[in-house]
Amino acid sequence: MNVFVINLPQSKDRREFQVKQLECLKLEYTFLEAVSIHDISDAQYEAQGFGWQRPLKKVELACFLSHKKAWEMVSQSNTAALILEDDAILVADIQKILKELDASFNNHQPDLINLEVRSRKKIIGKMPVYSSKELKYNLFELFQERTGTGGYILFPTGAKKLLDKTKRVAPATADAFIFSTYELNAYQIEPAALIQEDQMPIYGLVAHEQFESVIGRSEHFKPEYKSIVEKLSFKKRRLMGQLAMAIRYVQVMWKAKKRDIRLDQDKFKVE
Structure with a gap:
């Protein structure tokens, strides 16, 4: 299984961290140069940044386009890949997990x-x-996810x-685009095998964040609209998106459960 690490060349601290982590975990890897906001012209931003439920920040569009590059590499190689953002922290036995997952699905x-x-x-x-x-892990069907593209295996x-x-x-935020693609046969591993660095304090793995955010998380982003008409247009799209999620839940509720995913602190090597 290939391993692609999305990284901006100027993010040297993250690159160095991933080299150290992946070599320690004995994983062969390839760095995939992330799309920068400087690679996106104003014309491209106008054409691609305003078709989702709210205007995308340029860094969000760049993140989406970076993941798209990874999807293209998976398609071209015709081989499954672990796609990582460069602040992803992996469990110590990830190599064994990848080998088992790669060999466990025949039909x-x-x-x-x-x-x-x-x-x-x-x-x-x-x-x-x-x-x-x-x-000691399980795979569950994943019917609805809201945030997180720090690491996933794509076939x-x-x-x-x-x-x-x-x-x-x-384009949308990368996580929204991926996890609103309901035709995907998606699964979730538990205990989780990966966590992004900014989440580690929340799960008791470190005291505070180590890296400065490059992508720019969108949880608290307040968009600006050019006009009332544009704002209403985005609100309509958002309502349609919320309706699609509600319909999805109704369709699977008989076989699904909404809950937190367990994390085993002992599976992570924290220095």
């Missing part, structure tokens, strides 16, 4: 497996579809579905 191969936990409940299957007694079938969607749907 019903998933499109995407999410490894992450990020302070929000997820809608997952009530019962696991796969369990590893040796590595060629999933890459095709996401790339096909980019041809007919405007």
Whole structure:
């Protein structure tokens, strides 16, 4: 399985951290140069940054385009890949997990497996579809996710579905775009096998953040609108998005449960 690490060349501290982490974990990897806000012209931003439920920040559009580059690499190589943002922290036994996941699906191969936990409940299957007694983790169907693209395994079938969607749907935040693609056969691993660095204090893994945020989290972003008409247009899109999520929940509620994903602190190597 390939490992792609999305990284801006100027983020040298994150690159150095990932080199140290991945070599310690004995994973072969490739750095994928992230799209920078300086790579996005004003014309491109106007064309691609205003088709979602609110205006995207340039850094959010750059993040989306960076993930799209990773999807293209998965599609071109026709090989599954672990896609990481450069602030991702992995569990100590990730190599064994990847090997097992890569060999465990012969007839019903998933499109995407999410490894992450990020302070929000997820809608997952009530019962696991796969369990590893040796590595002590379970896989659940993932029906609804709201935030987090720090790390996920993408299979060629999933890459095709996401790339096909980019041809007919405007860019969004990377997590919103991925997890509103309900045709994906998506799964969640538990205990979580990855956490982004800014979440580590919340889960008791470190006292405070180590890296300065580059992507710019959107949880508290207040958009500005050019006019009342534009604001109403975005509000309509947001309502449609909320309706789609509600319909999704109704469709799966008989076999799903909304809950937090467990994290095992002992599985992480924290220095």
